[in-house]
Amino acid sequence: MLAVLEEQASPPTASPAAARRLLDWYDRHHRDLPWRVSPADLAKGVRPDPYHVWLSEVMLQQTTVEAVKPYFLAFLARWPAVEDLAAAPAEEVMRAWAGLGYYSRARNLKACADKVASLPDGFPDTEDGLRALPGIGAYTAAAIAAIAFGRPAAVVDGNVERVTARLFAIETPLPEAKRPIRAAVETLVPIDRPGDFAQAMMDLGATICTPKRPRCMLCPLKADCRAIVTGDPERLPLRAPKAERPKRTGVAFVAVRPDGAILLRTRPAKGLLGGMTEVPNFGWSKVPRNVSRSPEPPLPAEWRRAGSISHVFTHFALELEVLRADVEAAATLPDHRWVAAVDIPGEALPTVMKKAIEAAIPGATKRRPIN
């Protein structure tokens, strides 16, 4: 009785019927993505490859679909199965991941592949089993369980948070709202098509229920949505204020041999850009702001200013002065290596390091066509 009264006193509340409307919309308007099995094929009995689902989900963490597509296809072409990835050297995986960001994902990807390849039955088919693997958290475990194995898991990513906060008019700010949002999603998951439902929610969030200027007129859930009634669904979800982004400065050194080789080294496995390749650099890793020391070049030479680059990380902005020296003798330094010009594009260079090298040697990081 109480439910009836509430329904009369307030806008419609999302229900299993809403999930059905969403699935109908998904059948007609789903995005066609390289890692996805269409609802039609799924209905025909085509099973998604857990390896494909896992690989795409890890790549898609905090990363746009368009950025992931070429990497996903390249990985699949090079390592068609999880056993192939397990057999690959970690260094090769890091090089293949270069440019995609959040490099701990690549380390965990390799560790996870090694683990899964050692299991007699391959990928675990439960949320708990998946959650125990490296690089697989609550979201990814639920996504793989639902999409690859048809488990009725509540898949909650940024899209689902936004769609659900609006659908139920949840006023609690994120991240505090994560718990009530999850509880709301759990009431919606259809037992027969949990994977399609998860992907439908994400497609809706990506194409209709967007962060800015949602296209509510096209939304299959507009009759169910409690936020649309307020006239300002864009207001939700609310978020706690975020910390400001500090600025750091530093110096990068590009040492060039007469044959075009440059001096590189590998960063420590953990932390920022962990395990990736860098040019020798100074001063920006953990600068106590008032401590000013003079930059220490990797080797004595005539260092000349080649330019400066700026790069924005998640939690700080960096301005890097780039110095270049043309050196005659090929001195060898501990923990450094001279890398031939032709091999530079194949190095595991994060974007910030490509920028620095390009500032000193235009074109050096770009693959040039053979012939």
Add this chain to the structure above:
DNA sequence: TAATCGTGGCA
């Protein structure tokens, strides 16, 4: 709980 951890696109 709160930091840390990349990159590119877009308003």
Add this chain to the structure above:
DNA sequence: TTGCCAAGATT
């Protein structure tokens, strides 16, 4: 130009 933010995980 600057901030926002995108299929989050880890510690």
